Amino acid sequence: MFENLTDRLSGSLKKITGQAKLTEDNIKETLREVRMALLxxxxxxxxxxxxxxxxxARSVGQEVMRSLTPGQEFVRIVDAELVxxxxxxxxxxxxxxxxxxxIMMAGLQGAGKTTTVAKLSRFLKEREKKKVMVVSADVYRPAAIKQLETLAGEVDVEFFPSTSEQNPVDIAAAAIDAAxxxxMDVVIVDTAGRLHIDDEMMGEIKQLHAAVNPVETLFVVDSMTGQDAANTAKAFNDALPLTGVVLTKTDGDARGGAxxxxxxxxxxxxxxxxxGxxxxxxxxxxPDRVASRILGMGDVLTLIEEAERNLDKKKAEKLTKKIKKGKGFDLEDFRDQLLQMKNMGGMGNLLDKLPGMGQMAQAAQQHVNDKSLGQMEAMICSMTPHERRFPDVINNPRKRRIAAGSGTQIQDVNRLLKQHKQMQKMMKKFTKKGGMANMMRGMKGMMPPGGGFPPMGRM
Structure with missing residues (x-):
């Protein structure tokens, strides 16, 4: 996410970070590059x-001149302005x-509105502990109604049935009555999208809004359309009292303009x-965490929150006790760690949120990406329980069998066993220092009171 912008801004700001004194000339040159990066x-x-x-205005003033590290202060100003x-x-x-x-959802066709309804209902159910009902008022696309029904079943929330013969206002009113x-605590109403903004669409959505009187009217927009996303949101906001915006497909948007x-x-x-x-x-x-990511400072707070939600604490405690007792970190434990990583969104998600990764994240992903994690899991699943618990017994004939069973090469099996050895050593170090939780808390402790990461160069 935001890779292009991060690379350009990081390159521009690095030139000024080492400056002992900021002058109008070196600020001017850096700002010219920042302007180009944003455009x-x-x-x-x-x-x-x-x-x-x-x-x-903030850089040329006394605020920077009094600072002991003017270059880093300049980066802080850019961070604050992004926020x-x-x-x-x-x-x-x-x-x-x-x-x-x-909650009423509005947006153009193809922006990911129906999928966002499912994501939001899952978010409210799991994190806010709300009883959620979803309903589709998109009478122009019967497939949209069926899609929402399927997704509602997947996230285990209440689905209110509707058909393309019904009136959108009647559908919404009946759903609210049933809720x-x-x-129910929340009803999310999915509305019809169009390929472009037109008077007919706006008239219908205004009528629906007046009938249901939602507490939240969210505009769903594809972030990959860049500044067009902002212009489309403004057109909707002029017609509807929007309360907020949902940006979709940000994982595929390397620019970040929206x-x-x-x-x-x-x-x-x-x-x-x-x-995703x-x-x-x-x-x-x-905003502060996104600004931190854009400047290549990572987003450890979100990473910690994801870890607390997705990591199996009982398994982690069990593994820590096992290693402390002197029992080895075997391949079954390694497989559990791979699964936990997948639960946290995969390697890309983790690297994106680690501070100072930048281009290193892209390079690392070429070697250890989500596909290779799947291969590693397949190889471990092709082993016998005895081989997983005692990896040293895996000789060449066993390696050939494991490779054939997992659709990989012997070199891949050798690489897996080497990575397991490295992980084994690392886990021993973590356990001595108090485990993963302590490591996470340590990373959190590296942050200043405001919650954001220190500027580049301070780490």
Missing amino acids: EADVALPVVKEFIEQVK RVMGETCESLDLSAQPPAV KKKF ALSVRSITGKPIKFMGV EKTDALEPFY
């Missing part, structure tokens, strides 16, 4: 102009209405961003 990331021109003016442009704080959903609280009888443009152009907060295809791939939008 290439498809950030809207008015946003870029205002951003550059604000950074320049300001994207909205300062994470704005959560306001569900304080009399149940059921109604009241079933004591994230930096939407808030300034619409005045509405980005509340969530879709970070799976139904758990929805994150609350924290």
Whole structure:
């Protein structure tokens, strides 16, 4: 996510980080490169102009001149301005209405609206402990109704049936009535999308909005459309009282222009961003954490939260006790670690959030990507229980059998066994220092009181 912008900004800011003194000339040169980086990331021109003016005004003033490390202070100013442009704080959903609280989703066709309904319902069910009902008022695409029914079953939330012969207002009203009888906390209404904005679409969605009076009206937009995403959101906001925006497909958007443009152009907060295809791939939008990622400083806070949600604490404690007793870290334990990594979104997700990775993350992914994790898992599954517990017994004939059973080569099996040995040594070190939890807490402790990571060069 934001790879192009991160690379360009990191390169520009590195030149100034080592400066003992900031002058108007070296700030001017760096700001010119920052401006180019933002424009290439498809950030809207008015946003870029205002951003550059604000950074320049704060940099040339006394704020930097009094600093002991002017270059690092300049990076901090860029970080603070990125946060300001994207909205300062994470704005959560306001569900304080009399149940059921109604959330209406709007957006163009193909933006990922129906999938986002499923992701949001799972988020509310698992993290907010809400009873959720979903309903499709998209009477123009029967496939959309069926898709939502399938996804609702997958995330285990209540689905209210509808058909393409019904009126959208009647569908929504009936769903809300049914939700009241079933004591639901939230009803999410999926609306029809169009390929472009037209008067007919706006008229229908206004009518639906007036009928259901939602507490939240969220505009779902494809972040890969760049500044067009912000312009489309503004057109919807002019017609509907939007309460927030959901950016989808941010995992496929290397530029990041939408994230930096939407808030300034619409005045509405980005509340969530879709970070993958799976139904758990929805994150609350924290401007400070996203700014940290853009500047290559990582996002350890989100990584810690994901670890707390997804890691099996009982298994982790059991493994720690096992290693402390002197029993080895075997291949079954290694497989468990691979599965836990997959649960946290895979290698790409982890590297994206580690500070200072930048281009190293891309290089590392070429060697250890999610496909190779799957291969490693397949090789371990092709072993006998005895081989998993005692890897030293795996000789050449066994390696050939394991490779044939997992569709890999003998070199791959050798590589797996070598990686297991390295992991074994690492796990012993972690256990002596108090385990993974202590390591995570240590990383958290490296951060200043504001919660963001120190600028590049401080790590």
